[in-house]
Amino acid sequence: MKKHILIVPGDGIGQEVTTVGKQVLDRIAEKFGHEFTYDEALIGHVAIEATGDPLPEETLTKMRASDAILFGAVGHPKYDNDPSAKVRPEQGLLRMRKELGLYANLRPIKLFDELLEASSIKPEILKGCDILFFRELTGDVYFGKRERLDDGNTAYDTMIYSKYEVERIARKAFEAARTRSKKLMSVDKANVLESSRLWREVIQKLAPEYPDVEVEHQFIDAAAMLLIKDPRRFDVVVTGNLFGDILTDEASQIAGSMGMLASASVGDSTGVYEPIHGSAHDITGKGVANPLASVLSAALLLDISFGLKAESEAIIAAVDAVLKAGFRTRDIANSETPADKILGTDAMGAELLKNL
Amino acid sequence: MKKHILIVPGDGIGQEVTTVGKQVLDRIAEKFGHEFTYDEALIGHVAIEATGDPLPEETLTKMRASDAILFGAVGHPKYDNDPSAKVRPEQGLLRMRKELGLYANLRPIKLFDELLEASSIKPEILKGCDILFFRELTGDVYFGKRERLDDGNTAYDTMIYSKYEVERIARKAFEAARTRSKKLMSVDKANVLESSRLWREVIQKLAPEYPDVEVEHQFIDAAAMLLIKDPRRFDVVVTGNLFGDILTDEASQIAGSMGMLASASVGDSTGVYEPIHGSAHDITGKGVANPLASVLSAALLLDISFGLKAESEAIIAAVDAVLKAGFRTRDIANSETPADKILGTDAMGAELLKNL
Ligand SMILES: CC(C)[C@H](C(=O)O)[C@@H](O)C(=O)O
Ligand SMILES: CC(C)[C@H](C(=O)O)[C@@H](O)C(=O)O
Numbered sequence: 001m002k003k004h005i006l007i008v009p010g011d012g013i014g015q016e017v018t019t020v021g022k023q024v025l026d027r028i029a030e031k032f033g034h035e036f037t038y039d040e041a042l043i044g045h046v047a048i049e050a051t052g053d054p055l056p057e058e059t060l061t062k063m064r065a066s067d068a069i070l071f072g073a074v075g076h077p078k079y080d081n082d083p084s085a086k087v088r089p090e091q092g093l094l095r096m097r098k099e100l101g102l103y104a105n106l107r108p109i110k111l112f113d114e115l116l117e118a119s120s121i122k123p124e125i126l127k128g129c130d131i132l133f134f135r136e137l138t139g140d141v142y143f144g145k146r147e148r149l150d151d152g153n154t155a156y157d158t159m160i161y162s163k164y165e166v167e168r169i170a171r172k173a174f175e176a177a178r179t180r181s182k183k184l185m186s187v188d189k190a191n192v193l194e195s196s197r198l199w200r201e202v203i204q205k206l207a208p209e210y211p212d213v214e215v216e217h218q219f220i221d222a223a224a225m226l227l228i229k230d231p232r233r234f235d236v237v238v239t240g241n242l243f244g245d246i247l248t249d250e251a252s253q254i255a256g257s258m259g260m261l262a263s264a265s266v267g268d269s270t271g272v273y274e275p276i277h278g279s280a281h282d283i284t285g286k287g288v289a290n291p292l293a294s295v296l297s298a299a300l301l302l303d304i305s306f307g308l309k310a311e312s313e314a315i316i317a318a319v320d321a322v323l324k325a326g327f328r329t330r331d332i333a334n335s336e337t338p339a340d341k342i343l344g345t346d347a348m349g350a351e352l353l354k355n356l
Numbered sequence: 357m358k359k360h361i362l363i364v365p366g367d368g369i370g371q372e373v374t375t376v377g378k379q380v381l382d383r384i385a386e387k388f389g390h391e392f393t394y395d396e397a398l399i400g401h402v403a404i405e406a407t408g409d410p411l412p413e414e415t416l417t418k419m420r421a422s423d424a425i426l427f428g429a430v431g432h433p434k435y436d437n438d439p440s441a442k443v444r445p446e447q448g449l450l451r452m453r454k455e456l457g458l459y460a461n462l463r464p465i466k467l468f469d470e471l472l473e474a475s476s477i478k479p480e481i482l483k484g485c486d487i488l489f490f491r492e493l494t495g496d497v498y499f500g501k502r503e504r505l506d507d508g509n510t511a512y513d514t515m516i517y518s519k520y521e522v523e524r525i526a527r528k529a530f531e532a533a534r535t536r537s538k539k540l541m542s543v544d545k546a547n548v549l550e551s552s553r554l555w556r557e558v559i560q561k562l563a564p565e566y567p568d569v570e571v572e573h574q575f576i577d578a579a580a581m582l583l584i585k586d587p588r589r590f591d592v593v594v595t596g597n598l599f600g601d602i603l604t605d606e607a608s609q610i611a612g613s614m615g616m617l618a619s620a621s622v623g624d625s626t627g628v629y630e631p632i633h634g635s636a637h638d639i640t641g642k643g644v645a646n647p648l649a650s651v652l653s654a655a656l657l658l659d660i661s662f663g664l665k666a667e668s669e670a671i672i673a674a675v676d677a678v679l680k681a682g683f684r685t686r687d688i689a690n691s692e693t694p695a696d697k698i699l700g701t702d703a704m705g706a707e708l709l710k711n712l
Contacts, residue, residue: 040439053376075547079574083546083553083560090547120481120585141428141515146550155554156516159497163509189598190439191431191446197439204439217436221605222634228584229476242545246602249577253584278578 001034003306006066008059008272011044011089012279013289013345020291020349021070021298024318027356028302028311039066043096044074044089044279054092060099063270068305070298071274077189077281089279101268103165104172104302105135107248107276109255109264114323118256118332121228125214129235129254132180134173136243137265139165140195142241159196161240166202173238174210180235181183185216187239187247199240213260220247227251248276258330259290262297264304271299271305287344290329292319295352327351357390359662362422364415364628367400367445368635369645369701370428376647376705377426377654380674384658384667395422399452400430400445400635412447419626424661426654427630433637438641445635453493458625459521460528460552461491462656463604463632464618468612470679474612474688477584485610487590488536490529491600493621495521496551498597517551517596522558529594530566536591541572543579543595543603555596576603583607604632613687615646618653620660627661629653643700646685648675651708674711683707 004010007022011014022038029036041059048054054074074089096102109131116123144158145160170186177184186203188196202219207215218226220243226233227247231254252258258277265272275293283289295315303312326341333342343351363378365371378394385392397415404410410430419425430445452458465487472479500514526542533540542559544552556573563571574582576599582589583603587610595603608614614633621628631649639645651671659668682697689698699707 009434078546083556088547094548120477122476122478125476128523142548144512148550148554150518152554153520154516154518155550156500157549157551158512158514160510160512162506189601191436191444192450192498193513194504194669195513198504198508204437216535221601223601224580224606225608225614228606244431245545245577246580250580250606252581258581 001306001308003034003067004037004039004065006062006302007038007040008043008063008069009040009047009072009213010074011076012073012281012284014074016287016289016345017275017291017294017313018070018072020352021294022255022346023349023353024295024315024356025070027353028314031314031356032311035315043092045076045078048087048089052087054089055095056086060096060326063096063100066270068301069255069270069272070294071272072294073275073277073279075279093113093331094142096272097265098143100270100272102265102272103136103138103267104169104265105137105244106264107133107135107251108135109251111255112260112320112323114320115256115260115332118334120230121253126231126254129231131231131251131254132176132236133244133248133251134169134176134236134238135248136165136169136240137275138267140241148176159193159195159242161198163198163202166199167206170203170206170238170335172215173236174206177213177236178210182212183214183216184234185218185223185237187218187237187243189220189243190217191219198328203238223247224250252276257290258293259329259331260292260296262293262300264297264300271301273301287346288330289345290331291345291349292329294354295319314356318352321355322348322351325351357662357664359390359423360393360395360421361657362418362425363394363396364399364419365396365428366427366430366635367402367432368429368637368640370430370635372643372645372701373631373650374426374428376701376708377710378712379705380651380671381426381654382710384670386477387670387712388664388667393426401432401434403448404443404445406441410443410445411451414470414594416452419452419456422626423570425626425628426650426657427485427628428650429631429635431635439491450498453621454499456626456628457494458621458628459492459494459623460525460621461493461600462620462622463489463491463607465489465607465610468674468679469674470618471612471616471688474690476586477609482587482610486589487587487607487610488532488533488592488601489604489607490525490592490594491604492521492595492597494623496597515549515551515598517554519554519558522555523562526559526562526594527660529592530562530569530585531709533569533592534566538568539570539572539591541574541579541590541593542594543576543599545576545599546573547575554623559594573625580606592646608632613646614649615685615687618649618651618656620653620656622660627657629657643702644686645701646687647701651675669703670712674708677711678704681707
């Protein structure tokens with residue numbers, strides 16, 4: 001198979017982790033006889049520094065011309081501490097999602113047996129837990145109108161959904177539920193929000209078309225609680241952009257660390273594959289970032305965008321093997337991990353390649 | 357001390373748990389020589405059934421005339437499954453918060469040693485954890501304009517904050533931080549939302565007035581994750597209405613169960629004290645609800661509205677004693693709890709009274 005992959009490292013540890021992700025894609029190409037070509041492009045803070053624009057036209061053009069995108073992270077503390085900055089790294093990320101029509105963000109929470117102990121949640125609560133989140137990614141308060149009023153003393157954002165937006169992500173979730181345990185949880189705040197009531201109406205209206213899928217509605221506050229209390233109650237979950245952002249970050253603790261979680265953003269055109277962790281400036285440049293989320297993002301890319309199931313599984317098996325051999329990055333190590341098994345980003349990448 | 361307390365049981369288990377809360381207040385009055393008089397009023401679904409209005413004028417009048425309010429819960433599954441219902445129980449709750457100017461919702465997450473094992477989080481992660489949330493309660497997307505557009509095919513809600521609203525809740529949180537470990541975490545989503553950037557600006561502007569308090573800003577997604585990973589990092593937390601709703605429900609898992617958590621809503625006039633759990637219709641009428649959140653709400657009422665510190669502490673000590681004696685309601689029992697120590701609502705109330 002011939003494919004063109006765009007690498008978009010972005011900010012912070014994005015560069016370090018996508019380097020390993022790309023090495024893994026390269027090895028897969030070699031091993032399975034594919035031909036992957038690559039290009040690179042800027043986004044976020046590094047793009048602002050280079051061009052003034054968090055999503056330069058050139059990046060967007062390259063994105064549209066590629067078959068899939070391996071993405072790092074965006075964000076920089078400089079802007080977090082300056083609420084008044086007009087140009088911000090995250091604008092690049094949000095515009096990319098909108099421009100590429102990436103309305104469905106899939107976040108699988110897969111628990112590697114070896115990491116059962118790495119979580120702050122008790123292993124007996126977690127064991128066997130396997131969740132697939134569908135987070136809506138191009139609507140909600142992320143894209144509604146926002147403004148300052150009243151000489152800057154008041155600010156608002158608009159949480160907004162149209163039925164067609166809910167329907168297209170819900171259908172993806174219903175279909176995924178069919179291939180899994182046939183349970184779908186929809187999360188909203190319909191006891192307060194009109195946009196959530198619209199959300200719930202659409203789910204209720206679609207449900208009869210999927211009579212084999214059992215639908216459960218939860219309010220976001222209850223869901224945030226239940227996710228910790230009883231994570232095995234969750235299987236396929238569908239929710240809006242903001243609630244999905246919160247719930248999936250929280251769910252990362254099930255997998256022991258954000259450093260283990262990959263995501264796929266798909267929709268109308270090229271798919272984007274990225275870790276759910278952010279730019280993590282506190283550890284940037286130290287060579288300690290966990291590259292496994294980027295590696296697992298590469299696995300999702302092969303599976304979802306290219307339909308290369310065996311290749312994708314080979315990567316997951318390699319991750320499993322490396323963990324079984326006892327190797328850990330700092331974020332997934334614990335007090336019992338021998339010092340010589342705690343690896344930096346590149347060394348972890350090298351161990352992985354040995355297993356591929 | 358002579359005080360007039362309004363009991364507002366509301367819906368579901370609200371009636372069962374406030375009955376115990378009131379018994380405890382009565383016993384305290386007797387023991388410490390106070391004179392508490394009581395009245396009752398309707399809110400939520402039961403008020404709709406009786407009067408058509410989720411917050412009848414009569415209730416509001418009684419509320420304004422009382423010195424403090426012991427509140428149960430509102431909500432009914434009937435409305436949850438009917439997104440198009442125009443009159444809803446929650447409207448009563450929200451209008452009450454607005455009418456009484458209850459802008460500050462305090463949610464202490466106190467961990468009773470005896471319940472260290474009841475949580476799904478590992479005891480070694482939880483030990484010593486003690487958090488005080490300040491949730492803003494009369495602004496945000498709870499009270500912004502909401503509407504259907506486009507023949508009902510689009511719906512929006514408005515997330516809105518004005519600087520004065522952020523400032524008054526922030527000052528309460530800064531002041532509380534001074535009396536505790538001098539650390540304040542503010543939670544927002546300033547990398548995306550304009551209302552969050554306004555929030556962050558206000559916190560940053562106030563910080564120099566409290567030079568002894570160390571301020572940390574977290575995004576809501578990261579906070580939802582950190583709360584599980586490292587709950588001891590949290591001490592005093594201040595956040596908006598929606599993020600506070602989500603984060604405090606999630607935090608309830610630190611205390612083992614929502615059935616243990618009380619809250620105080622205070623502001624311009626009469627304070628309202630209520631469990632953070634909801635109406636819980638699945639267990640309503642079964643006599644198994646945990647009354648301790650209502651009992652601990654009564655303790656907060658005595659402390660905050662009446663300044664009766666010793667009385668409040670007597671209640672907390674009684675709860676502690678009952679737990680130490682091994683008594684549990686179902687929600688906080690585990691597989692090792694002997695059957696004869698698992699009590700229903702009234703029996704738990706009776707044990708408590710014995711210890712007062
Ligand atoms: C960086 C930020 C804007 C982004 C989001 O909120 O969507 C991130 O948290 C994510 O989940 O991809
Ligand atoms: C019942 C509901 C409207 C309410 C809220 O969201 O504020 C509840 O969850 C709470 O936290 O008091």
